Amino acid sequence: MITVKYAVVLISVFLWIGFVCAISFIKAWLKFRAPGVSLAIGPGIGRLVFSSLNKIEWVFAIAIAANYFLERNFFKSNTLLVFVIPLLVLNIQSFWLLPELDARAELHI
Numbered sequence: 001m002i003t004v005k006y007a008v009v010l011i012s013v014f015l016w017i018g019f020v021c022a023i024s025f026i027k028a029w030l031k032f033r034a035p036g037v038s039l040a041i042g043p044g045i046g047r048l049v050f051s052s053l054n055k056i057e058w059v060f061a062i063a064i065a066a067n068y069f070l071e072r073n074f075f076k077s078n079t080l081l082v083f084v085i086p087l088l089v090l091n092i093q094s095f096w097l098l099p100e101l102d103a104r105a106e107l108h109i
Contacts, residue, residue, distance in 0.1 A: 019060075054093065057093075065083070
C-alpha cells in the first residue's frame with residue numbers, strides 16, 4: 001500500500017492546477033463564441049469568474065499552508081520554497097494584476 005505524506009497538499013495542488021487550466025485556457029476564450037455574449041457582457045463575465053477563481057485559489061493556498069504548518073519538520077525541508085513561489089505569484093495576481101484588469105474591464109463595460 002502506498003502512503004502519501006501530504007494528501008491534502010497533493011489534492012489541493014492538483015485541484016488548483018485544474019481550476020486554473022480549465023478557466024484560463026477553456027472558459028476565457030470560449031465565452032466570446034457563445035451566442036448572445038457581446039463585447040460588453042464578456043468582460044463582466046470574466047470579472048466575475050476570475051474574481052471567484054482568485055478566492056478559490058486562496059482557499060487552496062490556505063489549505064496547503066495549514067497542512068504544511070501542522071507538519072513539524074516543515075521549516076527543515078525544501079518544500080518551503082516550492083510553496084512560497086506560487087504564493088508570491090498569487091499575491092501579485094490578487095493585489096496588482098486583478099485590480100488592473102478589473103479597471104480595464106470597467107472601461108469596456
